[in-house]
Amino acid sequence: MTDAVVLGWQQRIRDAAASGRPLRIRGGGSKDFYGQEPVGELLDTTPLAGIVDYDPTELVLTARAGTPLAEVERVLADAGQMLAFEPPHFGPGATLGGTVAAGLSGPRRPYAGAVRDLVLGTRILDGRGTELAFGGRVMKNVAGFDVARLMTGALGTLGVLLEISLKCQPLPKAVTVRVLECGAAESLRLTCGWAAQPLSLAGTCHVDGRLVVRLAGAAPAVAAAAARIGGSAWPEGDALFASLREQTHPFFAAAGGPGRALWRLAVKPTAPYADLGGAQLIEWGGALRWLDLDAGADPQPLRAWAASHGGHATLFRGGDKAAGVFQPLDETLLGLHRRLKANFDPQGILNRGRLYPGL
Amino acid sequence: MPPTLSARGVRPDARALADVVTRLTQDYGERAATTRAIRDQHSHGEGMADAALPDVVVFPQSNDEVAAIVRLCHAARVPVIPFGVGTSLEGHVAALYGGVCLDLSQMTQVLEVNAADLDCRVQAGVTREQLDAELKGTGLFFPIDPGANATLGGMAATRASGTNAVRYGTMRENVLGLTVVTAEGRVIRTGGRARKSSAGYDLTRLIVGAEGTLGVITEIQLRLYGVPEAISAAVCQFADLEGAVDAVILAMQHGIPVARIELLDDVQMDACIRYSKLDEFAVLPTLFFEFHGSAAAVAEQAGQMQAIAAAHGGSAFRWATRPEDRNRLWKARHAAYYAGMALLPGRQGFATDACVPISRLADCIVETKADIAITGLTAPIVGHVGDGNFHLVILFDPTDPAERAAAEGLAHRVSLRAIRMGGTCTGEHGIGTHKLDVLALEHGDAVETMRTIKRALDPHNIMNPGKTVPL
Numbered sequence: 001m002t003d004a005v006v007l008g009w010q011q012r013i014r015d016a017a018a019s020g021r022p023l024r025i026r027g028g029g030s031k032d033f034y035g036q037e038p039v040g041e042l043l044d045t046t047p048l049a050g051i052v053d054y055d056p057t058e059l060v061l062t063a064r065a066g067t068p069l070a071e072v073e074r075v076l077a078d079a080g081q082m083l084a085f086e087p088p089h090f091g092p093g094a095t096l097g098g099t100v101a102a103g104l105s106g107p108r109r110p111y112a113g114a115v116r117d118l119v120l121g122t123r124i125l126d127g128r129g130t131e132l133a134f135g136g137r138v139m140k141n142v143a144g145f146d147v148a149r150l151m152t153g154a155l156g157t158l159g160v161l162l163e164i165s166l167k168c169q170p171l172p173k174a175v176t177v178r179v180l181e182c183g184a185a186e187s188l189r190l191t192c193g194w195a196a197q198p199l200s201l202a203g204t205c206h207v208d209g210r211l212v213v214r215l216a217g218a219a220p221a222v223a224a225a226a227a228r229i230g231g232s233a234w235p236e237g238d239a240l241f242a243s244l245r246e247q248t249h250p251f252f253a254a255a256g257g258p259g260r261a262l263w264r265l266a267v268k269p270t271a272p273y274a275d276l277g278g279a280q281l282i283e284w285g286g287a288l289r290w291l292d293l294d295a296g297a298d299p300q301p302l303r304a305w306a307a308s309h310g311g312h313a314t315l316f317r318g319g320d321k322a323a324g325v326f327q328p329l330d331e332t333l334l335g336l337h338r339r340l341k342a343n344f345d346p347q348g349i350l351n352r353g354r355l356y357p358g359l
Numbered sequence: 360m361p362p363t364l365s366a367r368g369v370r371p372d373a374r375a376l377a378d379v380v381t382r383l384t385q386d387y388g389e390r391a392a393t394t395r396a397i398r399d400q401h402s403h404g405e406g407m408a409d410a411a412l413p414d415v416v417v418f419p420q421s422n423d424e425v426a427a428i429v430r431l432c433h434a435a436r437v438p439v440i441p442f443g444v445g446t447s448l449e450g451h452v453a454a455l456y457g458g459v460c461l462d463l464s465q466m467t468q469v470l471e472v473n474a475a476d477l478d479c480r481v482q483a484g485v486t487r488e489q490l491d492a493e494l495k496g497t498g499l500f501f502p503i504d505p506g507a508n509a510t511l512g513g514m515a516a517t518r519a520s521g522t523n524a525v526r527y528g529t530m531r532e533n534v535l536g537l538t539v540v541t542a543e544g545r546v547i548r549t550g551g552r553a554r555k556s557s558a559g560y561d562l563t564r565l566i567v568g569a570e571g572t573l574g575v576i577t578e579i580q581l582r583l584y585g586v587p588e589a590i591s592a593a594v595c596q597f598a599d600l601e602g603a604v605d606a607v608i609l610a611m612q613h614g615i616p617v618a619r620i621e622l623l624d625d626v627q628m629d630a631c632i633r634y635s636k637l638d639e640f641a642v643l644p645t646l647f648f649e650f651h652g653s654a655a656a657v658a659e660q661a662g663q664m665q666a667i668a669a670a671h672g673g674s675a676f677r678w679a680t681r682p683e684d685r686n687r688l689w690k691a692r693h694a695a696y697y698a699g700m701a702l703l704p705g706r707q708g709f710a711t712d713a714c715v716p717i718s719r720l721a722d723c724i725v726e727t728k729a730d731i732a733i734t735g736l737t738a739p740i741v742g743h744v745g746d747g748n749f750h751l752v753i754l755f756d757p758t759d760p761a762e763r764a765a766a767e768g769l770a771h772r773v774s775l776r777a778i779r780m781g782g783t784c785t786g787e788h789g790i791g792t793h794k795l796d797v798l799a800l801e802h803g804d805a806v807e808t809m810r811t812i813k814r815a816l817d818p819h820n821i822m823n824p825g826k827t828v829p830l
Contacts, residue, residue: 057608057718116561117532132805138714139746140529140786142518142568143798144827145809149531149564158560170614192475196498196585198653217616221656268552270475287553310552326558332545337559339815344808355559 005048006131006162012043013129013160013349022352025156027066028093031102033317035155035354036325043160045097051075052163053137059168060120060137065097065161072096076168084112084169088245097161103153106245107203107214110284116152118167124151124159127345137165150340156351157359158344172202172216175238176223180211180231184273184282187211191285192270199225203241206282207251214241244283251281255292261319263291263302271309276302295319303327326356370456375435379459380415382431390418390465401440401460405507406448407709407793413440413460420465422538422546422577429575429821430544432459438824441571443484443510447517448710449791451570455825461575463512469493470578477583478535478552483512483576490581499583502527502618505787506693512576518568520787522692525611525745526618526651527584529787534567538578542817550580565812570789571823573816587618587651591661592685593676595668596643600624600728603644604721606664606671607744611717613667615660619649620745621692624724627699627739634698635691639677646673646744647692649685692741699739699752706737706754711770713777714748714786723780724749727773734765748786775800790827798828 016023022040032038049066056079063072069089076082086106087099100122105114121135135141135148151158182190187206191213194201202216212234215222234240243249247256255262265276269286278293291302295318306313312327329337334356341348341359353359370376383391392398393415402410419425432439438458445452454460466482467489473479474497481490488508490501503514504521513519515537520529527533536550539562550563566573597603600622607620622644623631629642648664650657665676679685691698700708715723724740731738731751742749751773755766774784774797784797799806809828813820820830 055716055718057612058716059611060716113528113532116564117528126808130804130808132808133802134805134808136781136783136801138716138748138782138786140520140524140714140743140748141783142787142789143783143785143794143801144790144806145573145812146518146531146564146568147805147809147812149561152561154560170612172614195475195477196583198585198588198651198656200656218656218659220659221653224653224655266553268473268476268478270473306553312551312553312558314558329559332541332547333549333559333562336541336547336562336816340560340812343811343815 003048006125009043009125009160010129010131013125013127016041016349017127017129017347020347020349022349025101025160025351027095027098028068028091030089030091030094031098034102036321036357038354039352040349045095045160046093048162056081058137060165061168062137062163062165063096064163065095067096069094069096069099077171080171081168082171083118083166085109085115085118086245087115088247090246096164100152100161100164101154101156107205107241107283110287111201112169116149119148119152119164120167121165122148122151122161123163124161126159127347127350131162132159135165139167155354157341157355158350160350174219174222175202175214175216176226177234177237177240178213178215178226178229178231179234180213180229181209182211183209184280187282188270188273188286194229195269195285197228199228201285203244204283204285205240205244212240214238249281251279251290251292254279255290256317259295261293261295261297261315262317263293264314264316265289265291265302265306265311267306267309267311271311274305276305293319299323329356371435371437371458376414376437376457379431379435379437383415383417383428383459387417392416401442401445401462402453404445404447404450404452407450409450409453409792411453411455412457413454414457416460416462418462418465422540425461425540425575425577426544426546428459428461429540429542432821433543433819436819436821438821439575440823441512441516441575443513444486444508446507446509447513447791448788449793451517451789451791451823451826453792455792458821463510463577466577472497472499474499476552477585478580479583480578480580481511482578483510485511487511487514494583498586500586501533501581501583503530503533506696511579511581515567515576515579516569516571517789518787520743522619522621522743524743525620526616530567531564533582534563534579535582536580537563537566537576539566539574539576541574542819542822552580568789570791570827572813572827573822575822589654589657590649590651590685591657592647592649592679592688593661594640594645594647594679594688595673595676596641596645597674598643598672600644600724601721602672603646604724604744606668606673607646608717609667609671610664611745613663615663616652617648617660617664617745618651619647621647622742622744622749623647623692623695624728624740626737627695627741630698630702630739631691631695634701635694637691647688649689695739695741696752699754702739703737703754705756707757708752708754709766709770710788711751711753711773712748712785712788713773713782714746715777715780715782717747719780719782720744720747720749723776723782726776727751730769730772734769736762736766736769738769743786746786747782771797792826795829
């Protein structure tokens with residue numbers, strides 16, 4: 001790629017590496033709130049936009065990192081396809097690069113795969129300004145280390161994404177949303193019981209004493225699953241899941257308010273319901289628990305609880321980032337992270353400290 | 360301190376190696392073998408013969424033992440070659456520079472099965488068939504099925520897949536976390552039980568598929584699936600290969616969640632008819648299907664697939680709904696390699712592993728068949744068509760250098776053709792030692808970055824040196 005934009009970035013990266021002044025990589029800025037505080041001089045990725053290659057037959061789309069996520073989704077929808085991991089936009093400017101860097105997935109994630117499962121290949125600039133391509137555009141590739149996936153969720157600390165190839169999926173033919181009145185513990189019992197059954201699940205949400213379940217797939221399978229799950233039809237349809245994905249649901253509005261902190265707890269689905277000091281919204285069949293806490297709440301009990309249930313706790317929005325956004329790594333793992341970081345970005349200029357202080 | 364194994368082809372320091380062997384035989388007694396027979400057994404996988412003997416084979420039984428052995432080797436700069444049951448195809452386990460073969464086949468515990476969480480944790484030496492047996496009665500299954508009865512550790516290390524990948528993914532998507540002994544002999548846990556893997560970089564996916572070059576996988580947390588309520592298998596034969604491939608493309612477009620779609624070309628079908636006595640079928644390009652789900656879903660998927668196949672010149676479906684009939688079909692499919700070998704007794708066979716964008720699959724196979732015809736070799740083809748991945752088993756006479764060269768040339772051209780068509784030289788078998796040259800062609804500068812990752816995580820180059828990205 002001899003793109004002038006890329007050439008310009010290579011120069012900026014080399015200059016930054018020489019001077020040791022960090023760069024803050026940013027697309028639409030819709031996820032500025034996420035992770036540790038961004039620092040450094042702005043490197044705006046939005047000029048590198050456009051879909052490079054999309055043949056619906058392949059179920060693969062390749063686009064430049066600055067391409068608006070909305071544009072990608074529009075083009076896919078026109079061909080009857082989707083990004084099955086339902087990436088949250090969190091703002092009109094969300095880009096494909098930011099989506100992959102943040103590594104966040106929406107309500108369909110446990111059933112259709114996470115962003116990292118659907119990234120087939122990436123093209124990046126490392127912290128020396130070298131352009132590198134990993135993975136490819138085919139469904140399976142075991143040629144060498146899986147570096148494309150390493151970029152996913154690295155919050156731009158290992159490289160500036162230039163281009164991404166993603167696996168796409170056909171839109172489901174039918175979608176049905178059901179609701180069951182029940183408490184959180186009963187909701188977890190139900191969703192864990194359903195997990196191994198062929199129920200065409202495409203999202204679950206428990207909040208305010210109600211379990212809402214989205215089913216998607218072929219019409220007969222969805223109808224059969226709806227009959228088995230019971231409950232009643234949810235009048236608002238799929239809109240609820242859109243509001244979870246974008247966190248426009250009233251639960252998130254409250255949790256995002258002043259003096260509040262929104263915590264994201266990823267745990268094994270069978271982790272029992274526990275009163276952790278605030279309101280909870282449960283997604284992903286129990287594997288994801290959102291928690292609305294006081295901004296000053298002590299992170300230690302949350303982190304200990306999440307770790308004891310096979311997972312981790314992230315300070316998603318608000319609160320005090322000084323205590324760390326992500327679950328701390330032990331010394332050995334942190335050492336491996338430092339080595340990888342030094343490997344891709346020896347001067348530590350790319351999104352310095354965005355994932356962990358010092359990385 | 361002995362020198363780092365930096366230069367290619369350099370064996371470890373003889374004195375340091377001798378000390379390691381002595382120490383291991385002292386500490387592990389009969390579980391550290393230096394007999395020629397056992398070293399021979401551990402000198403190669405399957406596929407092209409390229410044996411290289413380890414100096415000692417150790418059979419650890421715990422994470423701590425693996426860690427202690429690796430620490431010893433790290434201090435002495437002696438190579439460590441992780442070994443499961445030796446079914447890899449690309450020279451992954453040959454001890455190119457001698458050293459310690461770490462045979463994990465005694466680490467065979469299924470540590471946990473968490474039915475409601477749909478996951479399990481196994482030691483690296485648990486084989487695919489052992490896990491199947493242990494899951495019997497739980498209502499769960501693990502879908503990744505490479506042809507061989509490989510260990511889960513080996514399958515994770517090579518990022519294996521199989522016939523179910525379209526629906527269930529490969530090891531990449533189904534390993535939730537790992538216990539790994541690093542090159543320095545530290546035990547780390549990556550990922551976890553949570554669906555969203557651990558905070559930080561995705562070390563799990565970096566180590567899955569690294570072919571033992573970044574650390575030793577000792578435990579694997581695997582995702583499990585509910586046993587489908589209904590399963591139905593069917594076979595459909597086509598007048599030509601393009602019809603078969605086009606039918607599959609259309610099925611993927613419609614999002615029909617077929618669990619398995621396998622292509623066998625006419626040569627392979629001929630081999631399978633003879634070897635597995637599938638006398639009811641003709642020598643034609645053939646698709647094997649399997650549908651999973653609720654009874655309603657299976658009926659619908661099968662009906663749609665049948666209509667698509669018919670529109671592309673497919674024969675009527677021949678159904679196998681009873682378990683014994685299904686098993687017979689899939690046994691025949693899994694025996695395809697041996698069936699191919701039986702076409703020309705006394706020949707050796709080795710497999711290619713191209714994966715291309717699905718729209719190029721028919722082109723790629725047709726060009727390849729023309730290429731096979733020119734060489735005069737016999738090379739049946741099987742394909743995981745839904746993924747764009749297909750294998751030739753190229754048969755050749757190992758005592759005839761010209762024929763071996765022709766076979767190697769054909770395999771190399773298949774890799775180059777796949778790369779030219781926007782694909783990869785390896786969809787599931789890996790790089791090992793056989794595809795190092797093609798990896799460089801496929802990935803260019805990125806190979807240098809992989810090399811620096813290798814240096815960062817294994818500074819003395821003791822972990823399976825000479826494989827994947829040799830230093």
